[in-house]
Amino acid sequence: MIDLSQNQLQGHLPRSLAYCTELEYLDVGSNQINDTDPFWLGTLQQLKILVLHSNGFHGAIRSPETNYTFPNLRIIDLSHNYFSGNLPVGYFAQWDAMKSVGAKNLKYLDGHSVNYSMLITIKGVELEYNKIQDGLTVIDFSCNRFEGDIPEILGNLEGLHALNLSNNAFTGPIPQGQQFGTFPNTSFEDNQGLCGKPLSKICGDSDISTPPPSTFEENQGPKLFFEFGWKVVVMGYGCGFVFGIVIGHIVTTRKQDWLIKIFGKKQHQTRISRVNRRVNRRK
Incomplete structure (x- = not known):
């Protein structure tokens, strides 16, 4: 477990973190890190929680270089950065831990003798988790510069509890069915080019008026x-x-x-x- 959040760390994310092969929890949120796509962390097979929010990460996210990237990832928070380009479709197909519904028996994520805790902000509501359930899965890509269509493959993540893609530049219809039917309109708002349920904007409406x-x-x-x-x-x-x-x-x-x-x-x-x-x- 590495928690360096809410400091004044600057520069790049240390590449030496890739050698922490048993790392399950990494939180560097609310710092001043200025770096590009950090998805080289995908080599960390045991990583379950990745929090990078409120920094200066920027640029497009490259396609995965392997077919086994972040297989155990359950919570990823990239909000309030400057990521751009299309969503990384290749990664969603490999996030196996988000495809399965949570375990029937109540379990909490822990680092052996330490319980994992964190703050998750979704649409301005900050939720504090003193203990994180093993089945909780969250994707928060809000407040960036992502664009293009929302990939339908996100609907295959049947175990996904919370999705936040708001405040970006996505366009086109929101995919329907599967897991998309469980997300509220706040998951997609403030993307002027998006249309379809759960938003009130109907696809096909003539904007020429x-x-x-x-x-x-x-x-x-x-x-x-x-x-x-x-x-x-x-x-x-x-x-x-x-x-x-x-x-x-x-x-x-x-x-x-x-x-x-x-x-x-x-x-x-x-x-x-x-x-x-x-x-x-x-x-």
């Missing part, structure tokens, strides 16, 4: 209409103002000429009348 107006568009709509109307008014007012000036100038100019002609003619006629009166008086 008129999207509702965004909050920005809704808030800006009346305002844009008002601004557009105001611009039209201003433009109309400006054009009318210029047009009025031009017409006024033309009218005023022509009016001056018209006044000059009229009043000039009247003044000329008045002068002629006065001259004629004077001439008549002298006579």
Whole structure:
């Protein structure tokens, strides 16, 4: 049993762990380990519990190099890391301990004189197991960057009690039947590309539809209409103002000429009348 959880361990996972051939329990969760696929640990034939959650493990998980990898594994927690790519289908076919239903007689996993205990977090609910039943089987791959389809072979793990694939980038329909019928929707939520039971999203629904107006568009709509109307008014007012000036100038100019002609003619006629009166008086 090796429990190094909740420390500040950094760097890579020591490859020398592969020599611990009798190791059954390895927990390095909640550290600062920055490493790639650690599935070289699959050579540990007796390993039953592997906890790597809340570290900096990253990259895709490679296919198994042998046909006998993690045969006794019952609990694996890779949550809250940065694993990516498709799920490692080849491993699920070799996890024999998860294929059988738990023993009828109640037994607990122990390291000879020490009982195994651990915290298992599923969908934000942290469960503390002071003793781990021999038949308990858990797969927690949540909060990573896994993608692609969920392999149907997971349904062959008939002894699997808890499956958590939430908060990833899986796509396509969720496999139905077999063990999949025992998992709640929380096992698959927060994967936008997934559909089918137990999720409410039905496969085949057309995603091509008129999207509702965004909050920005809704808030800006009346305002844009008002601004557009105001611009039209201003433009109309400006054009009318210029047009009025031009017409006024033309009218005023022509009016001056018209006044000059009229009043000039009247003044000329008045002068002629006065001259004629004077001439008549002298006579």
